[in-house]
Amino acid sequence: MPLCTMVLKRLFKLSRPSGRPEASLPAGRRVYAIGDVHGRLDLLDDLLAQIAQDDARRGSCETDIIMLGDLIDRGPESAGVVERLRLLASHGRRIRFLMGNHEEIFLKALGGDVQALRLLIKVGGKETALSYGITAEEYLACDFDELLILLQRKVPQSHVDFLSGFEDCIVLGDCIFVHAGLRPNLPIDEQRTSDLRWIRKEFIDSDADFGGLVIHGHNVTDEIDRRNNRIGIDTGAYASGRLTALGLEGSEQWSLVADEQAARLSA
Incomplete structure (x- = not known):
């Protein structure tokens, strides 16, 4: 597996902490990074629709969607999330996928590892099994x-093959996309797969220069967590009802949010 590589229409520019130069994508590129979906197909569909509208409004560009991992578990429609994204990718949509720790556990379990299955159930795998x-x-x-x-028996081989092809790290310009984070003071090509998928405190608490701006999920926060060296966009969709995407083009950054509570209020 390669190592490196609405409901409510809410669009606003992100304020940047001072202290480091602005990170930017290569000219002519646009990226929408989507945080941990965790089985919320409803929010994913809303957010993808928002992205399509926003992308069209901004004009012609080479646009990619990057899913930051943890598509499955906890929420009610993991199988539907996987199938929706698999079909989008198979039909030519420019979309890339990072391996989350939940996909790692799921694949190990499907490979026959009963201990991995036990762990899967502890972290929300019951909902995946039911889906x-x-x-x-x-x-x-x-x-x-x-x-x-x-x-x-229940999980299609097409889903196993799809999930098995996920990447662990994607670098575009000054931006580094990973699921969990990076080990401080290690170059990209020396990062361990386990850290890219699982690291938490050592990364979250670090003010190290990682060689680029790290865009990640994995660590749940109420709002986008914007620091000098990283941006966390896991807003806890399965429980909060809020799924967040970070848009990037050049040095510009903005966000889109699918929010089920706002949808109910506006209905």
Whole structure:
């Protein structure tokens, strides 16, 4: 696996902390990075529609969507999220995918690792199993070995192949896209896969220069977490009902948010 590579229409420019030069994408490129979806197909569909409108409004450009990982678990429609994005990618949409720790656990479980399945269930895998057609009665009646067999039968090979092809790090211009973060004081080409997918405190608390602006998910915050060296965009969609995208073009940055509460208020 390669290492490096509405509801409410809410659009605003992000204020930048001072202290480091502005990061920028190569000329002619535009990126929309989407935070952890965690099974919220409703919010994903809303956000993709917002992105399409925003991208068209901004004019011609080479546009990519980058999913920052953790498409699955916790929310109710993991299978639907995977299928929606798989089809978008297969139909030629410029969209790239980063491997989250939840995809890692899921793939290990599907490969026959019962301990990985136990961990998956602890971190929201029940909802994923149900989304693939395992009934609540089957789920309650199964031990872990039986549940593993059921899950292997229910998850299409096309989904396994799709998830297995996710990247771990994408570098575009001065921007570094990862799921979890980077180990401070290590160059990009020496970063461990485990850190790219799992690191938390050592990265979040660091003011190190990572060689570029790191755009990441994994660490839930109420709003976009903007620091000198990183931008975190996991706004806890599965629980908060808010899925966030960060738009980038040149040195400009803006955000789009699909917000279920705002949708209810405006209905």
